[in-house]
Amino acid sequence: MNLITSALPEERQRAILSLIERDGRVLATELARTFRTSEDTIRRDLRELAATGHVQRVHGGAVRRTTAPGPYVERELVDRARKEAIAKVVAGLIRPGELVIVDAGSTNLAVVRNLPASLEATVVTNSPAIAAALVGHEHIEVIMLGGSLSHRAGAVTGAGITDAIRQVRADMCILGACSLSIADGIGCAFSDDAVAKRVMVEVSGRVATAVLNDKLGASAPFTVGPLDVLDQLVVEADAPAAMLEKFATDGLDILRAPGEAP
Numbered sequence: 492m493n494l495i496t497s498a499l500p501e502e503r504q505r506a507i508l509s510l511i512e513r514d515g516r517v518l519a520t521e522l523a524r525t526f527r528t529s530e531d532t533i534r535r536d537l538r539e540l541a542a543t544g545h546v547q548r549v550h551g552g553a554v555r556r557t558t559a560p561g562p563y564v565e566r567e568l569v570d571r572a573r574k575e576a577i578a579k580v581v582a583g584l585i586r587p588g589e590l591v592i593v594d595a596g597s598t599n600l601a602v603v604r605n606l607p608a609s610l611e612a613t614v615v616t617n618s619p620a621i622a623a624a625l626v627g628h629e630h631i632e633v634i635m636l637g638g639s640l641s642h643r644a645g646a647v648t649g650a651g652i653t654d655a656i657r658q659v660r661a662d663m664c665i666l667g668a669c670s671l672s673i674a675d676g677i678g679c680a681f682s683d684d685a686v687a688k689r690v691m692v693e694v695s696g697r698v699a700t701a702v703l704n705d706k707l708g709a710s711a712p713f714t715v716g717p718l719d720v721l722d723q724l725v726v727e728a729d730a731p732a733a734m735l736e737k738f739a740t741d742g743l744d745i746l747r748a749p750g751e752a753p
Contacts, residue, residue: 503528504536511546511555515672515708515734518552547710554672554710570703571601573727576748577701578602580725581665584699587611589662592691593621595646595684596667598701600624606631615659617647617687641683648683656690664695666721668702670709673737676718678711685713692720701725707734718743 503526510517522533537553540546546553578601585591588611593599595618603614603624613632616622622635636656638649666688670678677700679685692698698720704727721743726735728750735745 500536504540507536507540507553508545511553511708513731513733514737516549516552516554516674520551522552549674549710554675555708573703574598574601575605576750577703577725577727579605580746580748581699581701582606584723585610585612585663589613590615590659592616592656592659592661592664592695593618594665594667594688594691595621595644597645598703599665599667602665602701615656615661617652618645619647620645641681644681644684646684646687648681648687652687653690656687656694659694661691661695662697664691664698666691666698666700666715668700668706668715669711670706671700671702671718671724671738672708672710673718675710675714677715677720678709679713679715680711682713685715688715692716697722699723699725703727704730707731
C-alpha cells in the first residue's frame with residue numbers, strides 16, 4: 492500500500508482504516524512513523540475513528556471493531572452458506588468414540604448438522620439448539636448441560652454450569668469464538684459465556700474453532716484465552732493469507748474450507 496506521508500486528516504484516516512482491515516490492528520507509534528507525524532495526531536485520528544464506530548481503541552493503538560451480536564435466533568439465519576463451508580471441515584475433525592464438548596453458536600450448530608450418520612461419539616453441550624439437532628442421530632449420545640438459558644448467547648449459562656463442565660474429561664472441544672487476534676487472543680461478547688468457554692478449554696484434550704473472515708483480527712469485550720490454547724483453526728477459503736501468517740505457530744493447525752484461496 493502506498494501511504495501518503497503528507498496526507499490530510501481524511502486521507503490519513505482512510506489509510507488507517509485500510510491498514511486495520513488488512514492487519515486487524517494498528518499501533519500509534521508505527522502509524523506516526525509511517526505518516527511522519529506526531530503520536531498525538533495519530534491518537535486524535537484514532538479517537539475520531541472510534542467515535543464514528545469504525546474502530547475500537549485499545550492500549551497503544553486500535554483494532555477492528557466487532558459489532559455486538561444480535562439474538563441467537565437471528566444469527567443462526569445469517570451467512571449460512573459461509574458457516575456451512577467451515578462447519579463441514581470441523582465435523583471431519585471428530586474421531587469415532589470421542590467425547591466432544593460442543594460450545595453454543597450458530598457455526599457449531601452447522602457442525603453437528605454435518606456429522607456423518609455413522610459417527611459414534613458423545614457430545615456434551617450447553618446449547619439446546621445443538622442438543623435438539625442431534626435428537627435423530629442414533630449413534631451419538633447427547634449430554635445436555637443444565638442451567639439458565641441466555642437468549643442472546645443461545646446457551647445455558649450460570650454459576651452451576653462451570654461446575655458441571657469440570658466433571659467432564661473431553662477428548663476435544665469445539666469452541667465458539669466472537670473474535671481472534673494476536674494481541675487479545677480468543678474473544679467473546681458476553682462475560683458469563685466467556686467463563687464457561689474457559690472451563691471447556693481447561694477440560695479438553697484439544698481445542699478447535701471455526702471463524703468467518705470478519706472475526707479475524709477483531710476484538711471482543713471478554714477474553715477466553717490466548718491463541719495458543721487452540722490446536723486447530725478452521726477459516727474460510729478466502730481468508731486473508733497475511734492475517735493467517737501472523738496466527739501461524741508450531742502448535743496451531745490452520746485449515747481452510749474448500750474453495751478458491753486468495
